[in-house]
């Protein structure tokens with residue numbers, strides 16, 4: 001059988017979440033050791049921090065980045081930067097395992113030639129949440145986003161193209177990968193407040209990686 005470089009059968013265990021959105025359950029588990037150790041290194045080089053929104057609210061999610069570009073928010077608004085404002089140095093490089101996983105997941109979901117240049121790392125503690133938003137700071141909306149969930153499970157809120165559209169609730173667990181693009185690319189989405197829990201690999205946290213082509 002045809003297999004990708006992680007030994008998965010392509011299109012196995014896929015769940016459609018709507019046009020252009022695919023959930024690959026457990027897709028990242030095979031590479032979990034390499035993924036978690038690369039993640040440790042990224043966080044050591046560019047520590048998680050709580051950014052503020054343009055209105056001055058401290059975000060409950062801890063964030064950092066790796067790759068050529070990183071997503072930042074401060075009183076001036078949201079944008080991508082090549083420099084980590086905390087260290088005044090470039091963000092840590094995108095680990096090869098992130099790059100390979102994202103490319104393979106995109107192909108499995110039907111998006112060829114996805115080459116990410118940015119990875120936003122979000123860390124949720126119990127009670128942390130992410131309110132409904134669209135991802136629209138990237139240059140090319142034809143490129144999908146690959147999202148990797150690690151640690152405690154979370155309820156992902158998957159809305160429509162209008163903020164007021166009803167949102168479905170999708171449980172995302174350790175190793176789940178969501179790929180969305182095309183007609184789903186600008187759907188509103190968020191994460192419900194994380195429930196208390198303890199995860200074998202990540203303790204009392206959920207970590208989400210979103211890999212994008214930002215520039």
Ligand code: MD6
Pocket residue numbers: 122130135145146147156178180189190191208210
């Ligand atoms: C999260 N994810 O799952 C937050 N955005 O923690 C996102 O905001 C997101 O998962 C765009 C595409 C996929 C995502």
Ligand code: FE
Pocket residue numbers: 133134135189
């Ligand atoms: Fe998002």
